[in-house]
Amino acid sequence: MRTQGSSESDRSSSIVHRRxxxxxxxxxxxxxFSLAILVDGKHVVSGGVEGKIRRWRIEDxxxxxxxxxxxxxxxxxxxxxxxxxxxxxxxxxxxxVWDAESHSKVTEFKAHxxxxxxxxISPDTTKIAxxxxxxxxxxxxxxxxxxxxxxxxxxxRVVAVKYSPDGRLIATATRSVRxxxxxxxxxxxxxxxxxxxxxxxxxxxASDSKQLFALSHDGYIFxxxxxxxxxxxxxxxxxxxxxxxxxxxxxxxFIAASAGSxxxxxxxxxxxxxxxxxxxTHKVWSMAMSSNCDLVISGDxxxxxxxxxxxxxxPYVHDNVSNW
Numbered sequence: 001m002r003t004q005g006s007s008e009s010d011r012s013s014s015i016v017h018r019r020x021x022x023x024x025x026x027x028x029x030x031x032x033f034s035l036a037i038l039v040d041g042k043h044v045v046s047g048g049v050e051g052k053i054r055r056w057r058i059e060d061x062x063x064x065x066x067x068x069x070x071x072x073x074x075x076x077x078x079x080x081x082x083x084x085x086x087x088x089x090x091x092x093x094x095x096x097v098w099d100a101e102s103h104s105k106v107t108e109f110k111a112h113x114x115x116x117x118x119x120x121i122s123p124d125t126t127k128i129a130x131x132x133x134x135x136x137x138x139x140x141x142x143x144x145x146x147x148x149x150x151x152x153x154x155x156x157r158v159v160a161v162k163y164s165p166d167g168r169l170i171a172t173a174t175r176s177v178r179x180x181x182x183x184x185x186x187x188x189x190x191x192x193x194x195x196x197x198x199x200x201x202x203x204x205x206a207s208d209s210k211q212l213f214a215l216s217h218d219g220y221i222f223x224x225x226x227x228x229x230x231x232x233x234x235x236x237x238x239x240x241x242x243x244x245x246x247x248x249x250x251x252x253x254f255i256a257a258s259a260g261s262x263x264x265x266x267x268x269x270x271x272x273x274x275x276x277x278x279x280x281t282h283k284v285w286s287m288a289m290s291s292n293c294d295l296v297i298s299g300d301x302x303x304x305x306x307x308x309x310x311x312x313x314x315p316y317v318h319d320n321v322s323n324w
Contacts, residue, residue: 023304023305023306023307024060024061024304024305025061025302025303025304025305026056026061026302026303026304026305027301027302028046028048028301028302028303029050029301030048030049030050030301031048031049031285031300031301032046032047032048032285032286032298032299032300032301032302032303033047033048033049033073033074033075033076033285033286033298034046034047034048034074034075034076034077034088034285034286034298035077035286035287035288035296035297035298035303036077036078036079036086036288037058037079037288037289037290037294037296038055038079038083038100039079039080039081039082039083040083041058041290041291041292041294042057042058042059043055043056043057043058043064044056044058044288044296044303044305045077045079045086045100046077046298046303047070047074047075047076047077047088048073048074048298049073050073051069051070051071051072051073051074051090052067052068052069052070052074053067053068053070053074053077053086053088053098054067054068055100055103056303056305058290058294058296058305061303061305065102065103066103067103068086068088068096068098068103068105070088070090070094070096071090072090072091072092072094073090073091074088074089074090075089075090075091075115075116075117076088076089076116076117076118076119076130077089077119078119078120078121078128079100079121080100080121080125080142081121081123081125082125083100084099084100084101084125085097085098085099085100085106085121085125085142086098086099086100087119087121087128087142088119089111089115089116089117089118089119089130090115090116091115093110093111093112093113093114093115093116093132093134094108094109094110094111094116095108095109095110095111095116095119095128095130095140095145096108097128097142106143107142107143107144107145108145109140109145111130111132111138111140111145112130112132112133112134112136112138113132113134114132114133114134115132115133115157116130116131116132117131117132117133117157117158117159117160117200118130118131118132118158118159118160118161118172118173118200119131119161120161120162120163120170121142121163122142122163122167122182123163123165123166123167124167125142126141126142126143127139127140127141127142127148127182128140128141128142129161129162129163129170129182130161131157131158131159131160131161131172131173132157132158133157133158134157135153135154135155135156135157135158135174136150136151136152136153136154136158137150137151137152137154137158137161137170137172137180138150138151138152139170139182139185149182149184149185150185152172152180152185152187154172154174154178155174155175156174156175156197157174157197158172158173158174159173159174159195159196159197159200159202160172160173160195160200160201160202160203161173161203162203162204162205162212163182163205164182164205164209164212164226165205165207165208165209166209167182168181168182168183168209169181169182169188169209169226170182171203171205171212171226173193173195173200173202173203173214174195174197175194175195176190176191176192176193176194177190177191177193177195177203177212177214177222177224178190178191179212179226188226189226189229191214191222191224191231193214193216193220193222193224194216194217194218195214195215195216195217196215196217196242196244197217200244200245201244201245201246201247201286201287201288202214202215202216202244202245202246203215203246204246204247204248204255205248206248206252207250207252209226210225210226210227211223211224211225211226211232212224212226213246213248213255213268214246215237215244215245215246215257219236219237219238219259220234220235220236220237221234221235221237221246221255221257221266221271222234223268233271235266235271237257237259237264237266237273238259238262238264238277242259242260242283244258244259244260244283244284244285244286245257245258245284245285245286245287246258246287247287247288247289247295248268248289249289249293250289250290250291250293252268253267253268253269254266254267254268254274255268256287256289256295258284258287258297260283260284261279261280261281261282261283261284261299262277262278262279262280262284263277263278263280263284263287263295263297264277264278280297280299280304282299282300282302283299283300284297284298284299285298285299285300286298289308292307293307293308294306294307294308295307295308
């Protein structure tokens with residue numbers, strides 16, 4: 001484990017370092033495809049090429065507990081809202097459910113013919129939604145592995161799936177963004193937002209379960225109203241050939257977006273950039289943000305932990321941030 005330096009300006013800002021500690025960089029032996037932050041905000045789990053899920057302490061970057069051996073490269077990870085479960089989807093189409101505290105295996109089952117590219121756990125922690133490179137999305141029982149919905153067929157690989165916070169809806173992303181009823185699987189609406197087809201964290205729900213943010217392959221963030229079936233706004237982030245990830249602050253005031261090896265921050269009310277771009281030496285493969293605005297980023301064989309603080313009284317008073 002090693003740390004990486006950062007700089008900070010003295011001017012007033014809406015997002016600042018919450019702690020004086022420098023960002024923590026965890027050097028891994030294998031590429032990290034996927035990240036998720038546990039509900040306690042103190043731990044992050046990761047999975048990648050080595051076929052193991054590992055848990056890390058955000059405060060100091062130390063690994064916690066024994067690795068969870070999946071046996072195949074882990075492409076997608078989700079954690080339950082009650083903090084009890086960790087789910088990993090693999091290259092070979094299997095899903096594995098783990099106890100988040102003991103790291104013991106709860107159940108595993110074959111979910112798809114090919115890569116499980118995306119996974120999410122329902123807010124009531126009873127179901128798992130999956131997206132696959134076999135061009136389908138499904139819903140499964142977390143406890144038994146029984147298929148409850150699907151396969152919901154798409155024209156292309158399903159690279160993102162997200163339950164709405166109230167659990168009533170499921171959003172999927174391919175060459176478009178679709179929204180389904182989580183109970184009967186009926187298609188409710190579709191938005192022509194083509195997302196990046198590689199490693200992808202391209203969807204984020206607002207807390208009201210009505211608005212959805214999506215990152216398009218050509219570098220636009222779309223804010224759509226699902227109930228009204230309309231696009232409210234869209235704006236262009238810094239240019240790159242391969243934008244991949246977005247992460248929304250828990251209070252909905254700002255969004256972090258990656259494009260290649262860069263991460264920028266944007267006000268969700270003004271759609272203006274609110275800080276300088278963070279540049280990395282590697283492409284950003286996955287990204288997550290805790291309720292405390294701890295930002296966790298993976299790229300190639302590194303995991304970077306950054307402590308941020310966003311205003312809790314939107315809209316922003318200042319459309320600027322300090323430099324990292």
